[in-house]
Amino acid sequence: MKIAFVIYDGITLLDFAGVFDPLTRLKTMGFLDTLQWDLCARTSAVRSTEGVVLTPDRVDKNLAEYDFVIVPGGDGIKGLMQDKAFLRWISVASDTTTVAALCGGSLLLGAAGMLRTKRATTHPALAVFLKNFACEVVPDRIVDEGNVITAGGVTAGIDLGLYLCGKIAGEEVREKIQQQMDYRNYTVR
Amino acid sequence: MKIAFVIYDGITLLDFAGVFDPLTRLKTMGFLDTLQWDLCARTSAVRSTEGVVLTPDRVDKNLAEYDFVIVPGGDGIKGLMQDKAFLRWISVASDTTTVAALCGGSLLLGAAGMLRTKRATTHPALAVFLKNFACEVVPDRIVDEGNVITAGGVTAGIDLGLYLCGKIAGEEVREKIQQQMDYRNYTVR
Numbered sequence: 001m002k003i004a005f006v007i008y009d010g011i012t013l014l015d016f017a018g019v020f021d022p023l024t025r026l027k028t029m030g031f032l033d034t035l036q037w038d039l040c041a042r043t044s045a046v047r048s049t050e051g052v053v054l055t056p057d058r059v060d061k062n063l064a065e066y067d068f069v070i071v072p073g074g075d076g077i078k079g080l081m082q083d084k085a086f087l088r089w090i091s092v093a094s095d096t097t098t099v100a101a102l103c104g105g106s107l108l109l110g111a112a113g114m115l116r117t118k119r120a121t122t123h124p125a126l127a128v129f130l131k132n133f134a135c136e137v138v139p140d141r142i143v144d145e146g147n148v149i150t151a152g153g154v155t156a157g158i159d160l161g162l163y164l165c166g167k168i169a170g171e172e173v174r175e176k177i178q179q180q181m182d183y184r185n186y187t188v189r
Numbered sequence: 190m191k192i193a194f195v196i197y198d199g200i201t202l203l204d205f206a207g208v209f210d211p212l213t214r215l216k217t218m219g220f221l222d223t224l225q226w227d228l229c230a231r232t233s234a235v236r237s238t239e240g241v242v243l244t245p246d247r248v249d250k251n252l253a254e255y256d257f258v259i260v261p262g263g264d265g266i267k268g269l270m271q272d273k274a275f276l277r278w279i280s281v282a283s284d285t286t287t288v289a290a291l292c293g294g295s296l297l298l299g300a301a302g303m304l305r306t307k308r309a310t311t312h313p314a315l316a317v318f319l320k321n322f323a324c325e326v327v328p329d330r331i332v333d334e335g336n337v338i339t340a341g342g343v344t345a346g347i348d349l350g351l352y353l354c355g356k357i358a359g360e361e362v363r364e365k366i367q368q369q370m371d372y373r374n375y376t377v378r
Binding site: 049 | 202203205206207228238239242312313342343345370372373376
């Protein structure tokens, strides 16, 4: 099981950290010892919206090699929505790869054409833009369309990460991780 | 207004990112243009529990120069609870500096002797250890004892950050930041 966390200049740190924490606990809490993950970018260093420097593990790696590709949001999406090479890079949803986005990350999936036949969600303030790209935009916290999953804004990354833990390892494991995160309000709808 | 975010080897990334996001939004959303913040460490590079490398803005900086000093948790606390120089470094609660910790960070404040006359909280699984250091341990999400504030586990950092936003800029600003974070369940008790 391999997970790629996509990072880029202008990512919101909490968008990434919220979905990263529960998923990495699958390994650090001993539920899935074979789990591997990489921070994947198209540049050798990344600076978050707030100025935090993150170092990618892999640059320009083929994302189709991963079971899950996670796309967080952040101000950097404004440029990336026009960046055809970036959009091609993340367009890897298939029978073997699930692409999951949250917040502005949903707009990247939309601009890449991945939501044309899908229901989707995003940050409430971005829903109006997502309507240009998705079959239907709904206000749910998480929308699971099989190999493409979208979630709400910023802190919805925590719910998305927990939801994926449930898909990967079952609800009992998801509950134990949620408890260890001291997270009281797991929300899917 | 200056905020120090203390980072160290073995920090939990979400402990840091959760409290960092709402506080930095005071500036990025235009509520407090004069806000400055630094990631402060005692080493020139820091690796989170999950392997993410973070680069401090300041190394061994005098923390008494900040208005708020934020101490997140993580596995690294086990060593730091014995590290007298580190504990002295964070012991800066005064009339002009508030020290706020969450999760295992509360144990660092405890080991530094900062909770001897205070009520405090931490991750539920760590409460039994905090009892050795604090006047009283309570299960609240946030415990505000003036210049020393403690919060619950991991995701309680989000509530702590929002709570501090309310203290610094008022409840109306706190609500706007919470909404922008798409965070539905702000919890203090």
